[in-house]
Amino acid sequence: MTADRDTVWLVGDIGATNARFGLASPAGAVLHSSTFADADFATIGDAIRAYLAQVGSFPRPRIGCLAIAAPVSGDDIRMTNHPWSFSAAALRAQLSFERLEIINDFTAVALALPRLGPNDRMPVGGGVPIAGRPIAVLGPGSGLGASGLTPDGGRWSPLTGEGGHVTMPAVTARENGVLDWMRRRFDHVSAERCLSGPGLVNLYNALAGIDGVPAAPYTAAQITDPATAALDPLCREATAMFCAMLGTVAGDLALTLGAKAGVYIAGGIVPRLGPRFVESGFRARFEAKGRLSSYVAAIPTYVVTHPLPAFLGCAAVLADS
Numbered sequence: 001m002t003a004d005r006d007t008v009w010l011v012g013d014i015g016a017t018n019a020r021f022g023l024a025s026p027a028g029a030v031l032h033s034s035t036f037a038d039a040d041f042a043t044i045g046d047a048i049r050a051y052l053a054q055v056g057s058f059p060r061p062r063i064g065c066l067a068i069a070a071p072v073s074g075d076d077i078r079m080t081n082h083p084w085s086f087s088a089a090a091l092r093a094q095l096s097f098e099r100l101e102i103i104n105d106f107t108a109v110a111l112a113l114p115r116l117g118p119n120d121r122m123p124v125g126g127g128v129p130i131a132g133r134p135i136a137v138l139g140p141g142s143g144l145g146a147s148g149l150t151p152d153g154g155r156w157s158p159l160t161g162e163g164g165h166v167t168m169p170a171v172t173a174r175e176n177g178v179l180d181w182m183r184r185r186f187d188h189v190s191a192e193r194c195l196s197g198p199g200l201v202n203l204y205n206a207l208a209g210i211d212g213v214p215a216a217p218y219t220a221a222q223i224t225d226p227a228t229a230a231l232d233p234l235c236r237e238a239t240a241m242f243c244a245m246l247g248t249v250a251g252d253l254a255l256t257l258g259a260k261a262g263v264y265i266a267g268g269i270v271p272r273l274g275p276r277f278v279e280s281g282f283r284a285r286f287e288a289k290g291r292l293s294s295y296v297a298a299i300p301t302y303v304v305t306h307p308l309p310a311f312l313g314c315a316a317v318l319a320d321s
Contacts (some may be wrong), residue, residue, distance in 0.1 A: 009318050010052075010064030010097075013105060013310035014044065016081035016142040021051040022308065023058055028115060028315040030308060032058065044084050045094050052095075065101040065314035067108035069143060071162060077102055081143055101317050106145030107158045108313030109266050109304070110137050113149060114156055115312045116304065121264065122271075125283040126300035129262045136259035137304075138164075138250055139267030140199070140242075144192035148257045155320065163253065164192040171248055171285065175241065181206040191249050195242065197269065200224065204238040224273060243277060246270075247285030254299050255292060266304040277303065 008031065013020040015038075022033035032055055041047040044066075052060065070079045078085040092100035113135050132151050139145040146163030149156040168191045170176040182189045182202060193199055197220035204223050208215035211234070218235065222228045229235040246265070254263050263286075270277050287297045306312070 008059050008061045009315060010048070010061040010066075011311045011314035012048070012064070012066040013108065013308065013314075014038075014066055014068045014079070014084075015105065016069055016079065019044070019047045020308065020310075021048065022311050023055060023061065024311060024315040024318075026315070026319055028312055028319070030311050033308060033311070038082055038084065044086055045091055048091075048095060062096070062098045063318060064095075064097055064099070065103065065108075065317045067103055067105040067310040067314055069105045069145075072102055072104045072107075072160070099318075101314075101321075103314070103317060104145075104147070104160050105310055106137065106139060106147040106266075107160045108310040108317070109139055109145065110135070110147035110149050110158045111156065111313035111316045112306070112309040112311075113137060113262075113264055113304075115316060116306055116309070120304065120306035120309075121302040122278075122305055124265075124278050124301045124303060125286075126262075127298040129300050130260040133260035134257045135261045135264065136250070136253045136257050137264040137266055138195075138246065138253060139265070139304075140195045140197075140246065140269045141267035142197055144190075144195045144199070145267065146253065148253070148259065149261075150257075159257075164195075165190040166249070166252075167191075168194050168245065169248060169252075171244070171288070175245065177210050178203060178206040178241070181209050191245075195246050195249060197221075200238060200242055200269070203241055204234055207234045207237055207241075220269065221272075224269070226276075239273070239276070240280060242269075243273070243280035243282045244285045247282040248288075250282075250301065251286040251289055251296050254286070254296050255289065260299055262300045262302060264302050264304050266309055270303055271305055 008023045011022045011024045019036045023031045088102045135149040144164030148159040200220040205215045223235045
């Protein structure tokens with residue numbers, strides 16, 4: 001690596017629980033990365049400075065891109081599920097950066113998709129992607145991210161929105177009972193209320209409430225853990241319902257975008273399910289679209305297995321502009 005300061009870029013993936021920072025090359029290679037707990041820092045600037053203090057052996061970056069779990073529509077950034085808020089311009093000045101881009105976290109994941117190699121994704125059924133058609137992505141984690149890419153003159157244009165907050169539909173009577181239970185507790189039962197880490201807990205608690213049995217104080221990781229599931233059938237049912245509901249929402253997104261280049265599932269939950277996700281009801285529910293079932297049956301679906309896709313997307317933003 002040369003000492004040219006432009007040869008290393010700061011990239012970041014800032015979620016509701018953790019902030020991941022890295023240094024990337026213009027080619028998109030991740031040269032270094034670290035994870036910090038959001039709760040350990042009063043501000044995002046403090047977290048970034050702590051990271052930069054770790055990487056003194058590298059040239060100090062003057063250019064960066066941060067992917068934030070928040071709507072991004074101006075200078076004032078307020079995270080959706082965390083109290084951090086900041087001015088993008090003020091943060092750039094505090095860091096003495098020449099350029100600092102702030103993008104939605106799932107916009108970053110979407111921009112990473114064309115850069116994924118064959119070992120960075122796991123196929124889960126469907127046909128062959130059609131070049132030049134839209135791509136869709138959903139990501140259950142601390143929340144539910146949703147985005148897509150549309151072809152634009154040889155490049156990809158990301159779709160930035162908050163699709164994780166669409167209203168969650170029910171397909172089965174059991175799901176309808178679960179959503180009724182949630183409606184008594186939330187003013188709006190969004191897809192995120194079911195398809196996220198907290199959503200898994202909601203599903204488990206709802207099933208326990210419907211069945212009139214005590215709900216154990218499980219975390220999402222415990223609910224999906226095979227050891228816990230072996231002892232508690234409601235954990236198995238909650239995980240199965242999660243996968244099926246994700247198929248419903250993914251199929252809806254595929255229809256909405258005409259995502260014939262593929263639908264990708266990212267986030268921290270699904271990759272940990274591994275073969276259980278492939279064997280789940282996800283794909284059957286994805287294809288269960290009545291008269292349009294043959295349309296979605298041809299669309300391939302993938303699980304993103306790359307550990308830091310948002311970093312790739314951040315590097316793509318800096319490289320393309």
